[in-house]
Amino acid sequence: MSGKRALVVGSGAGGAVCAFELATAGWDVTVIEEGGAFALEDYGQSAERAMALLYRHRGMTPLLGANPIAYVEGCCVGGSTEINSGFWRRTPDATLDEWATDYDLRGASAGDLEPHFVWAEAALHVGLHAGKWPTSTALFAHGATTLGWAHHEVPRIAPNCRGTNRCASGCPTGAKQGVSQSLLPRAQAAGARLLTHARVHQIHGDAPHAQRVEILRHEPGQPPQTEWLTADAVFLACGATETPALLRRSGIHHNIGDSLQIHPMLKVLAEFPSSVGGLSSVLPLVQITEFAPDISLGGSYLTPGHAAVLLADNWPQGRDVMTRLDRVAAYYVAVRGRGHGSVRPATADATRSTLRYAMAPQDVELLTQGLRHLARVLFAAGALAVHTGVTSMPTLTSAQHAERALHAPLRADSLNLSTVHAFASCPIGERQAKTAANSFGKLWGWQNLILADASCLPSSPGVNPQATVMALARRNVRAWISDHAATR
Ligand SMILES: Cc1cc2nc3c(=O)[nH]c(=O)nc-3n(C[C@H](O)[C@H](O)[C@H](O)COP(=O)(O)OP(=O)(O)OC[C@H]3O[C@@H](n4cnc5c(N)ncnc54)[C@H](O)[C@@H]3O)c2cc1C
Numbered sequence: 016m017s018g019k020r021a022l023v024v025g026s027g028a029g030g031a032v033c034a035f036e037l038a039t040a041g042w043d044v045t046v047i048e049e050g051g052a053f054a055l056e057d058y059g060q061s062a063e064r065a066m067a068l069l070y071r072h073r074g075m076t077p078l079l080g081a082n083p084i085a086y087v088e089g090c091c092v093g094g095s096t097e098i099n100s101g102f103w104r105r106t107p108d109a110t111l112d113e114w115a116t117d118y119d120l121r122g123a124s125a126g127d128l129e130p131h132f133v134w135a136e137a138a139l140h141v142g143l144h145a146g147k148w149p150t151s152t153a154l155f156a157h158g159a160t161t162l163g164w165a166h167h168e169v170p171r172i173a174p175n176c177r178g179t180n181r182c183a184s185g186c187p188t189g190a191k192q193g194v195s196q197s198l199l200p201r202a203q204a205a206g207a208r209l210l211t212h213a214r215v216h217q218i219h220g221d222a223p224h225a226q227r228v229e230i231l232r233h234e235p236g237q238p239p240q241t242e243w244l245t246a247d248a249v250f251l252a253c254g255a256t257e258t259p260a261l262l263r264r265s266g267i268h269h270n271i272g273d274s275l276q277i278h279p280m281l282k283v284l285a286e287f288p289s290s291v292g293g294l295s296s297v298l299p300l301v302q303i304t305e306f307a308p309d310i311s312l313g314g315s316y317l318t319p320g321h322a323a324v325l326l327a328d329n330w331p332q333g334r335d336v337m338t339r340l341d342r343v344a345a346y347y348v349a350v351r352g353r354g355h356g357s358v359r360p361a362t363a364d365a366t367r368s369t370l371r372y373a374m375a376p377q378d379v380e381l382l383t384q385g386l387r388h389l390a391r392v393l394f395a396a397g398a399l400a401v402h403t404g405v406t407s408m409p410t411l412t413s414a415q416h417a418e419r420a421l422h423a424p425l426r427a428d429s430l431n432l433s434t435v436h437a438f439a440s441c442p443i444g445e446r447q448a449k450t451a452a453n454s455f456g457k458l459w460g461w462q463n464l465i466l467a468d469a470s471c472l473p474s475s476p477g478v479n480p481q482a483t484v485m486a487l488a489r490r491n492v493r494a495w496i497s498d499h500a501a502t503r
Contacts, residue, residue: 019499022047022228022246023207024215024261027094028481029468029488030252031194031202032135036492037250038205040500045244046207047230049214049253050091052195058097059179059187062320069098069185076256078356078372078434084279085433086370088254092211093195095254096481099435100182100298100316101172101191103141104478105132106486107308118444118473121454122490131486138201139192140174149178149296151344154287155314156301158396164305169313169479171300172197178297183316213242216365218249218265223462225249231365248463248499250492251470255437258470259358260368262441262451262458269459270451275356275370276439276475279378279432280349281386281405282315284325285398286342293317293344303392308351308477310385312392315345325404328431332410333402346393348385349436351477353377358440374427382432383424390417404431436480438472443487456491467491 019042023033026048038044053068066074071090078084089095106128114120135141148156152168159166173191181187189196203209212234220226228249232240251258259272299314306312315321322340326333336343356372390401394414401411406429411417441451441458443466450473452458456466467488469480476483 018043019247020045020245021248021250022244023250023252024228025094025252025254025257025468026092026194026199026209027089027252027254027468028096028194028484030094030250031198032485032488033250033252033467033492034202034207035198035205036489036496038202038207040496044202044207046199046202046209047213047215047228047244048092048209048211050089050211051235052092052209052211053185055187055189058185059181060184062184062318065098065184072367076370078277078370080372080374082374082427082430082432084277084372086277086437087435088256088437092199092209093193095435097185097193097195098183099481102169102479103136103172103482104169106476106483107478109308110476114444114473118442118450119446120444120473123454123487128486128490131489132482134489135482135485139172139197141170141172142174143168143170144176144297144300145174146178148300150291151293151296151298151314152300154291154344154396155299155346155392158392159301159303161395162392164303164392166301166303166305168300169302176297180295180297180317182298214366215253215261216264218261218464222460225461225464246463248465248495250465250467252468252488255440255469256358256368256370258466258468259440260360263358264360264365267458267461270442270449272358272440274439274442275358275372275437277352277356277372277434278349278436278475279352279374279382280347280434281382281403281430281432282325282345282347283386283389283393283404284322284336284343284345284402285393285396286336286339286400286402287344287398288342290341291344292341294319294340299344299346306385306388309381310388311349311478312385312389313347313349315347317343317345321345325431326402328404328406329402329408329410336402346389348382348389350378350381350385351475379427379430380424382430383421387417387421390414390421405429406431438469438476438480439474441466441470442473443471444473455494456487457495465491465495
């Protein structure tokens with residue numbers, strides 16, 4: 016099998032799985048990554064520095080629309096896994112059933128995915144928090160227990176988390192296992208090469224065979240260069256926004272970049288009577304699943320900068336809160352978005368994409384309901400006040416106050432939304448009219464272009480997506496490897 020060259024574009028959750036599986040199976044693998052490679056010493060820096068090193072466009076990749084949504088993703092070796100919170104949720108059975116029915120997605124039942132989850136959980140050391148729960152977690156769990164709502168601690172990819180509260184700047188202790196710490200070194204040990212500061216601009220070839228990729232190299236301190244690499248197969252793992260942009264730049268359009276989905280999220284700050292360690296411990300670890308799959312409630316990462324942004328819209332009320340941040344923790348409501356978005360390469364700049372998302376009316380209703388539930392559980396947890404970040408909404412001071420303020424759907428344009436979960440921009444399944452690729456990620460009309468990242472989820476999973484991304488990527492790449500071995 017050696018001598019067959021696979022190119023893996025992107026080194027995040029999906030790309031690392033591909034690199035490892037292909038290299039282990041004896042393929043000649045090159046991983047091409049737009050961002051740089053960093054060591055643990057580079058991690059855990061200020062938000063500003065981390066954004067410059069690890070994030071796409073320094074964290075400025077908004078989803079445009081009537082109600083713009085702040086979105087960020089990783090751009091470095093390891094992709095978004097380097098800056099994420101490490102929460103691990105397997106795809107719910109109901110989502111998989113829906114994908115089988117609506118997209119005719121084959122070979123992705125709970126039983127089919129089980130071995131891939133088991134493998135990834137062992138490879139990444141997924142587990143529960145080893146130490147005592149931080150106060151912000153214990154209070155949230157207490158609120159849910161008081162109300163009798165289903166909740167649980169979410170396992171994380173951070174077996175020895177020391178609670179430095181640096182997840183989004185790259186974990187400086189290495190406890191949170193981004194794939195630069197876990198799978199990529201194993202792929203490299205098996206022979207995979209890693210090209211950094213290398214953005215794949217286009218894929219060239221005559222359908223059904225992609226033949227080579229055009230790469231823009233931009234090593235720091237060096238003049239930009241264009242390079243070409245030939246390939247027997249190209250695995251697309253640039254993530255939900257950049258995979259469709261690359262395909263469209265390459266003239267490939269069928270159901271590409273037309274169906275981006277997200278989990279729209281509203282964050283709140285809850286203020287408690289005494290210190291909760293919101294800035295000095297790991298983010299709250301419990302999720303409330305009482306209203307799943309449509310609404311999920313959980314804990315969010317907090318820094319003074321994040322707090323200031325959330326309070327900015329109601330600054331006269333919020334200003335004082337900045338002096339009491341030790342008593343504050345951040346929580347969120349996220350919904351399984353029903354709206355749709357698109358990805359298009361920007362016309363004026365080959366390094367940028369234009370992202371759009373139109374909220375569905377149902378998204379706004381669910382966010383309002385979810386915010387009401389969130390306020391209720393936080394007051395049951397003992398909060399004195401909840402700062403919602405909703406424009407013009409006064410600070411909520413009791414559960415009754417929240418009921419009154421949130422009895423009718425909020426105005427969409429009052430919601431200061433963000434998201435870190437994007438997917439489904441190139442959906443897979445056998446329904447060719449609504450998918451970009453077959454059930455195992457092979458693009459329609461192409462023999463050797465395979466999707467292996469968040470873009471290929473048929474729709475929103477309703478839970479944190481990394482586990483689903485890795486399971487589908489592994490299933491897609493192993494199907495390719497086995498088909499190839501069989502036809503040789
Ligand atoms: C702040 C944050 C917190 C999150 N928290 C969680 C969480 O707790 N749990 C969870 O399950 N999920 C979480 N996620 C989401 C999760 O990290 C992603 O769903 C997952 O990493 C997506 O994997 P991917 O392979 O599709 O893309 P990524 O992991 O983003 O990797 C894509 C890579 O491709 C590279 N690339 C893009 N275009 C090109 C190109 N043209 N040429 C070369 N390289 C390119 C990028 O630089 C990037 O490194 C979070 C995300 C963020 C940003």
